[in-house]
Amino acid sequence: MSFLSAEEKGLVNGLWGKVNVDEVGGEALGRLLVVYPWTQRFFQSFGDLSSADAIMGNSKVKAHGKKVLNSFSDGLKNIDDLKGAFAKLSELHCDKLHVDPENFRLLGNVLVCVLAHHFGHEFNPQVQAAFQKVVAGVASALAHRYH
Amino acid sequence: MVHFTAEEKAAITSLWGKVNVEEAGGEALGRLLVVYPWTQRFFDNFGNLSSESAIMGNPKVKAHGKKVLTSFGNAVKHMDDLKDTFAELSELHCDKMHVDPENFKLLGNMILIVLATHFSKEFTPQVQAAWQKLTTAVANALAHRYH
Numbered sequence: 001m002s003f004l005s006a007e008e009k010g011l012v013n014g015l016w017g018k019v020n021v022d023e024v025g026g027e028a029l030g031r032l033l034v035v036y037p038w039t040q041r042f043f044q045s046f047g048d049l050s051s052a053d054a055i056m057g058n059s060k061v062k063a064h065g066k067k068v069l070n071s072f073s074d075g076l077k078n079i080d081d082l083k084g085a086f087a088k089l090s091e092l093h094c095d096k097l098h099v100d101p102e103n104f105r106l107l108g109n110v111l112v113c114v115l116a117h118h119f120g121h122e123f124n125p126q127v128q129a130a131f132q133k134v135v136a137g138v139a140s141a142l143a144h145r146y147h
Numbered sequence: 148m149v150h151f152t153a154e155e156k157a158a159i160t161s162l163w164g165k166v167n168v169e170e171a172g173g174e175a176l177g178r179l180l181v182v183y184p185w186t187q188r189f190f191d192n193f194g195n196l197s198s199e200s201a202i203m204g205n206p207k208v209k210a211h212g213k214k215v216l217t218s219f220g221n222a223v224k225h226m227d228d229l230k231d232t233f234a235e236l237s238e239l240h241c242d243k244m245h246v247d248p249e250n251f252k253l254l255g256n257m258i259l260i261v262l263a264t265h266f267s268k269e270f271t272p273q274v275q276a277a278w279q280k281l282t283t284a285v286a287n288a289l290a291h292r293y294h
Contacts, residue, residue: 116263
């Protein structure tokens, strides 16, 4: 059984094709750090995170956001095997980075907000529903190898 | 008690002033029912909820969404006293409606998404952060009298 229906895949890929992955990545990570300030603890080496403007303009935040979202984008190409696609990253986030998996859900929610913000009414309820499913699947895949 | 800074209060009230409560309320509730279909169980007597377009066009969904978001407007007026403001509604949702409080967080997220789609200029990271804080605090206030 597929994770997404053919229709849902169409909606996700249709919107994703219009996303500037580098830009949206930086914005999503930045907004995570602003909206959920405790997440800044994972990025102590990133320099100035002292205000929303500092965070959103921070070049390390942008670079890392770009990296994260490109990885998410790769995951979308393997949408029927997210656990396999994210197995190594799951181990990394558990064993080396020690990130509470709840943060993957928070980043997923922030990404959905950023897409809603960028695409306005084009981000209609069906598109939203498909993307919520995807971010939940990715968060779950990233938590899968935790022990 | 949740403390909102002067800036957060200003960010919240300034955006609220531009919200079409009737429209946004219907849309937020509709999106909840589409994105998280199990929530439809609370609205069995609302008629046709069989598809996304049926839900978003359903007059009972729109009317109830308006009612819910109008009530949310009280939160904006009483940010320093949310638990008391929502005490009766909390008891109602527990004792009469038997709603799992997790759903309040889900609806809060839908409100944010609707704001993001409607307000491309105003929905800055700081505004998002303030509104995320508010919806979380309202969800907690609504859960506060559960027993």
